[in-house]
Amino acid sequence: MSIVKRIYRELSELGRHEHEFKLESYNKRFTCAGCKKQGFGSRYKCEHCSYELHPECKCRKPTVTHDFFPGSVFEFLEQPHILGSCGRICDACGKDIHGFVYHCRANDWDLHPCCSKLEKELRIDDTDFILCDKVTSKCMWCKNKKLCGTTSHVPGWSYVSGCGKYHFHVCCVAKMEHKAWHWVEVDESGSGSGTVKIFLKIIVAILFITLGCVLFDVVSK
Incomplete structure (x- = not known):
């Protein structure tokens, strides 16, 4: 299975997730099931599955703004490849985007959910x-x-x-x-x-x- 198909399947499953998430804090690293980035400490964890989410990925909003981009609106997307191109890059940290993303269609900007909170x-x-x-x-x-x-x-x-x-x-x-x-x-x-x-x-x-x-x-x- 290709990486794109695997990520698409995981994100689709996450969108249909029926179990409740509980806010936990551990002194261990984890990989967020939403944005695919590593996290630390606080995370929302499913007690039945292996899903763990950054608070920013669990408490996502349909749209966000950032003081660094006055007047720009970023739309939340679960699947970055629907933007029609591969290799999306976060404009804040410069790292690849493999999962959840906030995207500004007007300027083609992208932000990881965590980076949107900077x-x-x-x-x-x-x-x-x-x-x-x-x-x-x-x-x-x-x-x-x-x-x-x-x-x-x-x-x-x-x-x-x-x-x-x-x-x-x-x-x-x-x-x-x-x-x-x-x-x-x-x-x-x-x-x-x-x-x-x-x-x-x-x-x-x-x-x-x-x-x-x-x-x-x-x-x-």
């Missing part, structure tokens, strides 16, 4: 970060201006400090979280989310040592 402005330890699509500095995590690990030409979004000194790609925030949760899963102490916070503090201390900020509050949104 805040336009963040405040971390008295420092303001603005969501941008054009940057002049290197990301403090991957050390590149452009997204790495992707073949797309989508520039992706970044958070840049008001002073212009600090910059990190949206997709690199997810990589930081992946790293932290990996450490939790191999941690035999079973200290759970407390361990996540500790490792994230370490990561942030390396990236923003002059700020001393705690990124956990950002990536947990």
Whole structure:
């Protein structure tokens, strides 16, 4: 069975899902049955099936807007291939879209459900970060201006400090979280989310040592 057919079947089954989902939180990674991206912590879980959904994918809306695209409306679609082309790319993180997507028909923009929730402005330890699509500095995590690990030409979004000194790609925030949760899963102490916070503090201390900020509050949104 081709990947497209398999995804179509899974999404069709999800659309007809009759069991109730319960909001749970585990210190384990999971693959969302909706958007197909990995998730952490809180998820809606079916007690009878293997379905697990990001809160953003479970509580999806017919249409959404985003402050980054004033006046644009994004329509929720369960099956990205109905747009008539393959290889849809999220304009926020630059990663492939394999499942649920918010699509703007007027401008041919796409967003993962989780990416549609990104805040336009963040405040971390008295420092303001603005969501941008054009940057002049290197990301403090991957050390590149452009997204790495992707073949797309989508520039992706970044958070840049008001002073212009600090910059990190949206997709690199997810990589930081992946790293932290990996450490939790191999941690035999079973200290759970407390361990996540500790490792994230370490990561942030390396990236923003002059700020001393705690990124956990950002990536947990």
